[in-house]
Amino acid sequence: MALKQVIAIYELLDSAKVNGGQVASLLKRRGIENVEVVSIQGERGKTDSIKVWIPGSRGRKSGGPSPTLGVIGRLGGIGARPQMVGLVSDADGAIAALSIALKLANMKEQGDVLPGDVIVATHICPNAPTTPHEPVPFMGSPVDMKSLNDHEVDLQMDAILSIDTTKGNRIINQRGFAISPTVKEGYILKVSEDLLRIMEITTGRRPSVFAITTQDITPYGNELFHLNSIMQPAVATHAPVVGIAITTESVIPGCATGASHIVDIEEAVRFSIEVAKHFGAGQCRFYDEEEFKKIVELYGPMNHLQTLGGKR
Numbered sequence: 001m002a003l004k005q006v007i008a009i010y011e012l013l014d015s016a017k018v019n020g021g022q023v024a025s026l027l028k029r030r031g032i033e034n035v036e037v038v039s040i041q042g043e044r045g046k047t048d049s050i051k052v053w054i055p056g057s058r059g060r061k062s063g064g065p066s067p068t069l070g071v072i073g074r075l076g077g078i079g080a081r082p083q084m085v086g087l088v089s090d091a092d093g094a095i096a097a098l099s100i101a102l103k104l105a106n107m108k109e110q111g112d113v114l115p116g117d118v119i120v121a122t123h124i125c126p127n128a129p130t131t132p133h134e135p136v137p138f139m140g141s142p143v144d145m146k147s148l149n150d151h152e153v154d155l156q157m158d159a160i161l162s163i164d165t166t167k168g169n170r171i172i173n174q175r176g177f178a179i180s181p182t183v184k185e186g187y188i189l190k191v192s193e194d195l196l197r198i199m200e201i202t203t204g205r206r207p208s209v210f211a212i213t214t215q216d217i218t219p220y221g222n223e224l225f226h227l228n229s230i231m232q233p234a235v236a237t238h239a240p241v242v243g244i245a246i247t248t249e250s251v252i253p254g255c256a257t258g259a260s261h262i263v264d265i266e267e268a269v270r271f272s273i274e275v276a277k278h279f280g281a282g283q284c285r286f287y288d289e290e291e292f293k294k295i296v297e298l299y300g301p302m303n304h305l306q307t308l309g310g311k312r
Helices: 003-013 021-028 091-108 145-151 193-203 232-236 262-280 291-299
Strands: 036-044 045-054 069-074 120-123 159-165 174-178 241-247
Touching: 003 021, 003 091, 003 262, 003 291, 021 036, 021 045, 021 091, 021 120, 021 232, 021 262, 036 145, 045 091, 069 091, 069 232, 069 262, 091 120, 091 159, 091 241, 091 262, 120 145, 145 232, 159 232, 174 262, 193 262, 241 262
Parallel strands: 069 120, 069 159, 159 241
Antiparallel strands: 036 045, 045 120, 174 241
């Protein structure tokens, strides 16, 4: 159970004054030694990028063989001040990612160390801009997506879970969370059976999968429609990426306040931690390596979808 950690992070972020340094201070007090905070200035303001390393018992950081899982909390900002007062719905990705780091720190303190390393990354901006979008407004970001990917996507990540509020749409409309098919190097692959199994166990329900399109796995900035930023880490890595969408039945703007559901975030946190356990132990595959090799042999590389493209 991670309710205690989710509430602690929620209360910390629900502030007009919060910054990356305060978040790093909390994590360090809980025993996480390696925390990096970098302030990024953009055309529409600034945000604090925060990256956390939680070493595993057999992880790469200590020279072990276990793979490294990346967890990225995707969002435009945790607040839309001064237009909106309070924590916005878009903050769920940051809350979930930081709660995962806090829970893993508590587990380590109690003697439960995961086999593989886990890298958690997100950013903290309590006064992000908003952006027009259909069917409801998006939360914007003070910095561009490439800058966020540069700070959040780490080459040491062997697979990535990208967690994002995904409520302002009519694609997935139920309370809780859903996962995406695996995306790797421009290909939308089959949904991981291992992730579906873990999802069934942690939720006690049938697994939920949300639809993504080719547009969603291309970079922001190409003027194409995107569901949201949940799949954007996939444009900046060769590692497989799976989105974890925190969802609702109704269509809710990312800039809405009072719209975060603690139990749904906690469920996504618990799922992510179980994935980290199994992935580090070699018991969870994000994709079939042999099938991916065959797809590329048959149809060629699709890496151009990871770029902004160009006229042919």
